[in-house]
Amino acid sequence: MKQKRPIVALIAFFSMALMYVPSIAVAVFSVNDAIYGLTWRGFTLRWYQKLIQNEYIIDAAINTLFVATVSTLIATVLGTALALGLYRFPWPPSCHRLFDLVINIPVVVPDIIMAVALALAFNALRLLSKTFDMGMVTLVVAHVTFQISFVALVVKSRLESLGPETDEAARDLYASSFFHFRRVTLPLIRPGIIAGAMLAFTLSLDDFIISFFNHGPDSITLPIFIYASIKRGLTPEIHALSTAVLIVTAIPIIIAERLTRKF
Amino acid sequence: MGQDSRPPKIRAQETTAKEILTQETTANEAPARQIQAPIVPPKDKPSAKDKTKTLIWLGEFTTRFSLRLRALALAGPPLLWLTLLLALPCLLLTGLAFTSRGPYGEIVFELTFDNLARLFGRTNFGWSPAFLYIIARSLWVALVTTVLCVLLAYPLTFHIATRPAKKRVYWLILLVVPFWTNVVVRAYAWLLILGPQMPPAQLSAALGLIRDGAPLYPGPLAVYLGMVSTFLPFMALPLYTSVERINWEILEAAKDLYGTRYMIFKQAILPQTRPGLAVGIIVTFVPAMAMFVVTDILGGAKSMLIGNLIQQQFAQARDWPFGAALSGALMFMTLLILAIFRYRQRPGERVGGGLFTGFR
Amino acid sequence: MTDQINVGLLCGGVSKTFGNHKALIDVSLSVNKGEIVTILGPSGCGKTTLLRIIAGLELPDNGFVFLDSEDITRVPASKRPINTVFQSYALFPHLDVFSNVAFGLQARKTPKSDIVLKVRNILALVRLDGMEKRFPHELSGGQKQRVALARALVNEPKILLLDEPMSALDAHLRSQVQEELRTIQKKLGTTFILVTHDQNEAKRLSNHLAVMHEGKIIQFGTTEEVFTKPANKFVAEFLGATNFIDASRVSDTVYDTHYGPMLVNDKPNWNNGKIIIWPERIQIRADAVPGENNWFSGKVMDRLFNGDGVDILLVKDSDDDVPEKPILVKAKPDFQVESGQRLGVFFPPEHLVPLDKHTLN
Structure with missing residues (x-):
């Protein structure tokens, strides 16, 4: 076709x-048999073992999965x-342009602004009820807020490919x-719904900034944990954790890729 | 049912038609061979502005009212959610920018332009453009990142587009996966790669570019490596959707016509890839401008961007009004960029459209 | 006139406007049971709109639609015993052939055993047995059409509507499909209403023909009627007529033309106008016979082989070489002539068709 x-x-x-x-670097270091320093000392899986034994990490992982699952369910619907x-x-037709605008706002607006706006919203809502203290609820609600648009866009794209005939x-x-x-x-539209759900799930798993601004002490997610570890001091466990996170987030992506290619 | 309310019988119609055919037409009125409209049975004409005006939508016989109701039942709750939790708070945020922080960290609800003034450099000690620098730096970093991504993305997408179909799928999957890698992980990974004992740092030290035993971070190199490696998929995926649709013949023709590569690019490639490029630029520049994680991890105090500044206000400084003002400034810049590009195809359409891009 | 016949379909005074565009203007049509009616016309003439109104997918602004003496104008499509074969077939991509065909039966809650039987039978009829488990994206264009056909016919509708059935098919498939459609129709006796812009389809398939233009039905009658006696120039051209002859009245039966005075059996209602003659009706003899009525001497301009016959273009043989539009004559493939050859040409008086003066175009 071309030279x-x-x-x-x-x-x-x-x-x-x-x-x-x-990603490869992190993966490599996750199996490096060295506590400090970055020289290669041999292959080992002990960091993964320590990972599973680390209470805080397990907690954060559970939180992350829980938030992702619940928020995905709500946001998909x-x-x-x-x-x-x-x-x-x-x-x-004038309404349609307005709709497009509204749906696209969360997608275009920088996430830090959304994070701040949501924090503000929760602060205001806290005056009404204590459930809006920074914690699981605010985290889930925050995630749903940015997920809705993405799901809607995927489903919309699917809808538009079906003609009226x-x-x-x-x-x-x-x-x-x-x-x-x-x-x-x-x-x-089912493939679109599932793809949207996968997208929302991954976004939730990966989210840092919005979670960072809207979480509570009992609702730390893995990205927040990793970030805190960077500040505290990196250990090989964190490399193992990151590698694990990378692998786990790749799965819904591949599923969603498959689905959006079907019809 | 009376006789006259029945539709006319077909025989009668045929006879009438035949009569017309064989008649001598004298006047110029009725054309000879056309069916006469049968006598219309009395029917009530529906009133024009009926609320229950029926229509057919997607084959269903219904009223506009019923359709609207259903639509609102479906779209209402999500729209309500987004309004309460996004639109209103954004408005609040704008309002907050005009308040100030009290001595105990609470908010003083008095209209003031202090935050704006502070943003533009007014301090207690005279004019200090520190914040303006930060804003300018954010724009600059975003610009450099975007340009670098464009320079890398074009060859990358061209290469993929010219692969045989089977291989292309693998390339695309490879392109999509990093997209979903956690930003935090990707940023700190560079800390590892640019660490003091790793080859790049050792080489630079040997060349005398940096001190012995020093890492290659924090600094602009680390920041840009982090930014470009993060945002390259953001640029490449939308660009690819345009590149895969390129008409290669136009390219061949351009090669014949124009001597310099620049002209070939400008006349043949750029016009065809403009939509994808526009989306890619928006989707790269805007988040890059607001980036917090990469600069926080890989950059030092000198690399502070507006995102970092905002985070500071809400965390350490506890100055929400000023943070709100900064967010407002960021929002303003975002809208400006969007307006400049005046995109026709919304970037969100990239989401889920076949190539399944999305972004974080 | 005393018998009450079930009319079949009757449309009266149907009008439909989309925004500024008047798609249908006071259209009336009646179709008897068991007929195959083609609605023929160029794009934009309103034929598809009319079809959709009959199907129940559009609501007419004015007028009515009756089916077997019942007013179905405001009956939703899902309650009309009418089924459609869409131009794009509109097969359900997520269902296999069997489920596609069974859809209508399932929607009406037919018992499962009946469904299986009916679907099998109809698939056999359209010669798709064995394809039940295939999916639409695995089928060829012709196969998709047969599925669409089966899906509609399995519901034993009173009327089957077909929107441009041949447009998506390769040329070699078309005649085959036309034959099959005729066979199926004869077998089932369902009323067919087709919409097309191809006059060949109209000729081959239908027994009644309605020609539409700009929202109106210009002519309606049996296919033979419309073809042999088109109402006006538009219809004639659309049906493929090319031999338009200016004529002026000399006497009650004789009209003067460029080719000499001609006897015309079918008396026109004008003094000056156009007469057409179909290429297949013109008679040629190698030797000229001057003096007889409706003969003239012609000179061959070109001879073109045309699949199943020869197209001969000829002009009047006269001394002055005034350029004129040639007459098209269709002859059998073995008819040999050469350019420049002189022939005797005969226009049979019964085949000279005057066109109405008082219509569009």
Whole structure:
């Protein structure tokens, strides 16, 4: 198709290296048999063993998974409903531009601003009820807030790839509203819903800034833990932890990739 | 059912038609071979502005009202959530910027422009542009990062686009995975790589660029390495969606027409990749501008960006009003960038559209 | 006129406007049970809109639709015993062939055993047996169409609507599919209403034809009627007529044309106008026979082989070389002529069709 210029390939490989070197470095050091220093001393898995025995880490891991799961569930429902409500009904075209704007705001706004705004919101809500003290609740609520848009966008994209003909065909074939929704609409957007959920889950697992501003002492997540460790002093356990985190977050991504390519 | 309310019988119609056909047409009115409209049975014409005006939507026979109701039932709760927890707080934040911090850390609800003034450099000791420097530095770092990412992303995406289809899938998966790597992990990884006993630092020391035994951080090199390695996927993925659609023939034609590579790029590549490039730039520049983690871990005090400053206000300094003012400034810059690019395809569309990009 | 016949479909005074565009203007149509009706017209003439209104996917602004004497104008599509084969087939991508076809039956809560039987039968009818487990993305265009057809017909609708059924098919498949459609229709006796812009389909498939233009039905009748006697120039051109002859009245039966005076059986209602003659109806003899009615001497301009016959372009043989539009004659493949050759050309009076003066175009 095109002539292959070696320099293009070179830069391509260099770029890939640039992106992967950090992760590979962490992985390598996670199996390095050395407590301090960065010289290679031999292969070992003992840091992973220590990992599992570390209470704080296990706590943080449980928190992270819990928050991710709960927030994903809530955000998937809300996000799907949002996409359906906005894009499956006849709104005037001016409304559509407004919707696009609203849905895209959390995606474009820098996360630090969202983190701050959410912290502010919780401070205000705390006046109403104590459940809004910084803790699990605020963490989950914060995560849901930024996840909704992403789920909605994925589902919206799926909705838009389905034309009106499939719906009309269903009606032409005697489908009632319920039958139509259950047998046509839902199955067709299901890949989008799952992809959106995977996306939301990963975003939650990876989130640092928003969690950092909106967590409580009993709701530390892994990214926060790792960050604190950097300040305290890095240990090989942390490398093991990071490597584990990397591997675990890769799984939903690959699933979601598969799903968004199907139809 | 009376006789006259039944539709006219078909025989009658045929007869009428035949009569017309064989008749001598004298006047110029009725064209010869056309079905006459049968007598319309009396029907109630629906009133124009009926609230229950029916329509057909996606094949369903319903009213606009019912549809609106359903739509609101679905979209209402999420919109409410977003309003309460995002839109309103942002407004509050803007308002907060005009308050000030009291002696005990509480908020004094009096309208004041002190925070803005402070932002622009007014202090108790005269004009100090420290904060302006930070803002400028944030923009500069974001700019450099973006430019570096563009320079690397073009060859990268071109390379992928010219791979045979099977291999391309692997490249794309490889491109997507780092995207999802935790920022904190990626940033601190550079601490390891640039550590004093590692090759890069040792080499630099040997070349006399740095002190013996010193790490290559904190400093601009570390920061930019961290930034570029973090943001390269952000730039490459949207750009790729444009690059994969390039019409290679135009490129070939340009090679014939233009001598310099610059011209070829400008005339053949840039126009075709503009949408992806625009999205990539927005998705890189805006978060880079607001970056906190990378500069916090890899940069020193001299590398403070606005994100770090904001975090400081909310953590150590406990100066929420000033922090709000800073956030407002950041928000303003964000909107400015967006307005400059005036993107037609919303960056969010990249999310979930086939190539499954998203970002953090 | 005393018998009450079940009309089948009856549309009266149907109008539909989309924004500024008048898609349908006071359209009336009646279709009997068991007929195959083609609605023919260029893009944008409103034929698809009419089809959708019949299907129940659009609501007419004015007018009514009756089916078997029942007013179905405001009956939703899901309650009309009418099924559609969409132009893009609109198969459900997440369902296999069997489930696609069974959809309508399931929607109406047909017992499972009945469903299996009916689906199997209809798939056999459209010659797709064995494909039940396949998915739409694994099928060819022709196969998808048959699934769409089966999916509609399995519900035994009173009317089957087809939107441009041949447009997505390769040329060589078209005649085959047309034949199959005819066979199926004969077997099931369902009323078919097709919409197309291809006049060949109209010719081959249907027994009734409606020609539409800019939201109105210009002509309606049996296919034969419409083809042999098009109402006006637009219809004639759309059906593929090319031999338009200016004529002026000399007497009640004789009209003067460029090719000489012609006897015309079908008397026009004007003094000056256009007459057409179909290329297949013109007769040629290698030797000229001057003096007889409706003969003239022609000179061959070109001979083109055209698949299953020859197209001969000829002009009137006269001394002055005035450029004129040639007459197209269709002949059998073995008819040999050469450019420049002189022929005797005969326009049979019964095949000279005057076009109405008082219509569009």
